Amino acid sequence: MDARNHLFVIVCGSLVALASAAVFAQVATKDHTTTTRDGVYTSAQAASGKVIYSKTCTVCHLDSLAGGVNEAPALKGKQFLSDWEGKPLRSLFGRIISTMPSDDPGSLSEQETLDVLAFLLEENTCPSGKKPLGPPDALDKIQFVGAK
Ligand code: HEC
Numbered sequence: 071m072d073a074r075n076h077l078f079v080i081v082c083g084s085l086v087a088l089a090s091a092a093v094f095a096q097v098a099t100k101d102h103t104t105t106t107r108d109g110v111y112t113s114a115q116a117a118s119g120k121v122i123y124s125k126t127c128t129v130c131h132l133d134s135l136a137g138g139v140n141e142a143p144a145l146k147g148k149q150f151l152s153d154w155e156g157k158p159l160r161s162l163f164g165r166i167i168s169t170m171p172s173d174d175p176g177s178l179s180e181q182e183t184l185d186v187l188a189f190l191l192e193e194n195t196c197p198s199g200k201k202p203l204g205p206p207d208a209l210d211k212i213q214f215v216g217a218k
Contacts, residue, residue: 105215106159109199111188116198119189122182126171135193140172146194151216160209163187180206 104110124133130142137144144150154162167183169175178186184204192198195217203209 103213104211105213106191106194106196107215108212109197110159110201110212111191111196111198111203112200113192113198115185115188115202116192117189119185119187119192122178122186123189126174126178127186130172135190142172145190146216150194154214155216157214158210159187159212159214160206162190162214163206163209180204 123131127145130140131137131145132139132142135145136147163183166186167176167178167180171177181204184202184206188198188203191203196215
């Protein structure tokens with residue numbers, strides 16, 4: 071084999087290696103990053119979350135989720151997204167279960183918090199799916215991505 075042929079073989083070999091690395095990377099991302107755009111709660115769950123929300127959150131955050139009473143911030147829209155976008159859903163779950171409702175923190179069970187969170191996702195235009203949200207540990211692997 072002369073030098074030119076040799077070079078040709080090396081170049082082709084590297085191209086094949088690069089191409090397969092790219093394909094592998096794509097498959098890997100697809101498999102491992104679940105986001106809230108992937109249907110991570112059911113609409114039945116969001117409906118029971120809405121009932122809990124009306125009883126325990128509306129007084130400060132309002133039915134519209136716009137907030138404003140007792141200095142409660144909005145739970146959807148620009149500011150809310152900039153606080154939570156790209157973070158694991160577990161951190162939002164943790165924020166709610168340990169600090170909300172701010173007049174009675176700790177009063178929600180894990181299941182109630184999951185349901186309220188499903189309602190918040192629905193209000194942030196994340197699509198529903200076939201499997202209910204939970205258990206809390208599973209939320210480590212779901213990234214929050216709100217309305218675009
Ligand atoms: C008594 C008023 C009050 C009630 C009731 C209340 N909140 Fe809040 N909430 C606040 C205030 C004030 C803040 C911001 C300061 C703080 O964290 O205490 C807040 C912050 C939040 C945040 C963080 C928002 C952000 O952008 O970081 C979330 C999420 C939240 N509340 C969810 C809820 C949910 C869900 C409920 C019902 C289970 C609820 N809150 C009930 C007053 C309230």
